[in-house]
Amino acid sequence: MESSRLILSRMPRAYRSRSPVASGLWAALLLVACLQAPATAQDLTADLALDPAVRAGRLDNGLTYFIRPNARPARRVLLRLAVKAGSVDEADDQRGLAHMLEHMAFNGSAHFAPGELVTYLESVGSRFGPHVNAYTSFDETVYMLDLPADRAEAVTRGVEALSDFAYGATLAEAEIDRERGVVIEEWRGRLGAGARLQGAQMAALFGESRYSDRIPIGTPESLRTFTPERLRDFYRDHYRADRMAVIVVGDVDPDTMERLVRTHFSGAPGPGPTARPAFDLPSHRETRVASLGDPEVQGTSVAVVHKRPLRPLRTLQDYRAALVQSLVQQMINDRFAEIARRPDAPFIGAGAGMQTLGRTVEAFTMSARVEDGGASRGLSALAEELARARTHGFGEAELDRARRALLATYERSFNERATTESDGLASELVRYYLTGEAAPGIAAEYDLARRFLPAVTPADTAGQLQDLTRDDNRVVLATAPEK
Numbered sequence: 001m002e003s004s005r006l007i008l009s010r011m012p013r014a015y016r017s018r019s020p021v022a023s024g025l026w027a028a029l030l031l032v033a034c035l036q037a038p039a040t041a042q043d044l045t046a047d048l049a050l051d052p053a054v055r056a057g058r059l060d061n062g063l064t065y066f067i068r069p070n071a072r073p074a075r076r077v078l079l080r081l082a083v084k085a086g087s088v089d090e091a092d093d094q095r096g097l098a099h100m101l102e103h104m105a106f107n108g109s110a111h112f113a114p115g116e117l118v119t120y121l122e123s124v125g126s127r128f129g130p131h132v133n134a135y136t137s138f139d140e141t142v143y144m145l146d147l148p149a150d151r152a153e154a155v156t157r158g159v160e161a162l163s164d165f166a167y168g169a170t171l172a173e174a175e176i177d178r179e180r181g182v183v184i185e186e187w188r189g190r191l192g193a194g195a196r197l198q199g200a201q202m203a204a205l206f207g208e209s210r211y212s213d214r215i216p217i218g219t220p221e222s223l224r225t226f227t228p229e230r231l232r233d234f235y236r237d238h239y240r241a242d243r244m245a246v247i248v249v250g251d252v253d254p255d256t257m258e259r260l261v262r263t264h265f266s267g268a269p270g271p272g273p274t275a276r277p278a279f280d281l282p283s284h285r286e287t288r289v290a291s292l293g294d295p296e297v298q299g300t301s302v303a304v305v306h307k308r309p310l311r312p313l314r315t316l317q318d319y320r321a322a323l324v325q326s327l328v329q330q331m332i333n334d335r336f337a338e339i340a341r342r343p344d345a346p347f348i349g350a351g352a353g354m355q356t357l358g359r360t361v362e363a364f365t366m367s368a369r370v371e372d373g374g375a376s377r378g379l380s381a382l383a384e385e386l387a388r389a390r391t392h393g394f395g396e397a398e399l400d401r402a403r404r405a406l407l408a409t410y411e412r413s414f415n416e417r418a419t420t421e422s423d424g425l426a427s428e429l430v431r432y433y434l435t436g437e438a439a440p441g442i443a444a445e446y447d448l449a450r451r452f453l454p455a456v457t458p459a460d461t462a463g464q465l466q467d468l469t470r471d472d473n474r475v476v477l478a479t480a481p482e483k
Contacts, residue, residue, distance in 0.1 A: 061271075112160075306470065309360065
């Protein structure tokens with residue numbers, strides 16, 4: 001249910017953000033042509049272009065589409081519908097309805113009677129289940145289908161299903177009442193330690209913002225009492241062509257897929273009368289603290305979250321900053337790993353990474369898993385290592401190791417580009433649409449890394465760390481078993 005991002009889209013799992021709050025997904029990119037000439041001020045500020053392997057377009061009604069041929073896995077196609085509508089868009093009497101609408105999209109539509117779509121998907125070998133075919137977060141809803149590309153009827157039916165999600169859901173009252181109980185049971189199923197701790201953690205992270213009272217699952221009161229018309233209102237108001245994108249990645253012919261998209265999505269309703277508002281997170285000078293215990297918590301953890309305004313990744317200059325940030329993250333993580341290997345280590349394991357909070361704030365988070373009763377000692381260790389890095393910076397030898405490791409990651413991804421799976425490419429394009437991050441392909445990324453990494457200095461990394469870990473907008477979180 002989190003909306004998130006990573007510094008570099010093709011970094012392996014070892015480099016990815018790990019925190020108790022959210023994980024991140026970032027993309028960063030550039031055209032190879034831009035890398036062949038010396039950088040100028042204009043080069044550094046120019047917007048980055050989309051991977052030329054991707055066919056992109058926009059229909060007259062404002063709907064965007066992206067089609068990317070890819071042969072891994074063979075004879076499969078991934079279809080995505082990304083909608084810029086989530087729980088923050090709900091009115092007070094609609095809490096939980098963005099998620100409810102996601103459920104209802106599979107329960108009767110223009111091309112599929114209630115129950116028929118699920119049966120059809122299973123008949124053609126597609127997986128079906130929670131979080132497999134759709135998810136709803138604070139800021140977006142994404143529908144996902146994985147179909148056999150060598151069966152023309154299955155591909156056509158899949159595009160029909162996607163268009164039904166966009167503007168053809170029936171939303172019959174009887175089906176709404178039936179699904180209402182399913183979603184309430186889903187809400188009940190989440191009444192564990194996580195849900196009990198969530199409110200206090202969100203209050204600390206989000207403050208008095210709309211995100212604090214718009215958890216995507218909604219409230220039981222709203223789910224029990226909402227009228228079918230209010231669900232239809234949400235559908236009509238927020239599922240509009242200018243807020244949606246169709247993403248197609250797989251072993252397909254782009255011309256065929258473009259014709260299918262144009263045929264089935266040209267009827268989607270166009271832009272609404274008002275633009276979508278952004279809901280900011282208020283800043284705060286004080287450090288907020290949420291220290292929580294619960295009988296069901298299985299271990300003790302601590303985290304320090306440093307928030308700042310979201311920095312987009314759209315230009316060459318942005319990309320260089322992201323590389324420096326990635327090096328800082330790697331060096332901090334290397335230091336934490338070394339500390340964890342000591343016989344008297346203050347934590348079992350620790351890590352640092354980036355995450356997003358809403359559409360306007362990002363955060364650098366350091367977190368640690370500690371022995372029960374060791375929260376204070378673990379938190380002190382995180383703070384002391386951060387203070388050491390802020391005071392003395394990073395050494396040239398330390399930076400060189402991180403540079404070589406990061407460049408090796410790029411080189412490995414570049415060398416394995418022919419075996420890239422469609423799922424990763426589809427996710428990259430979903431992020432490109434939803435957050436505006438550029439997406440040009442691993443060849444451009446590799447060239448850019450080779451160009452910029454050798455020139456990064458200890459002063460660059462020290463400055464980046466200072467910017468990431470300012471003393472305002474800081475949140476400390478701790479969770480432990482209640483004994």
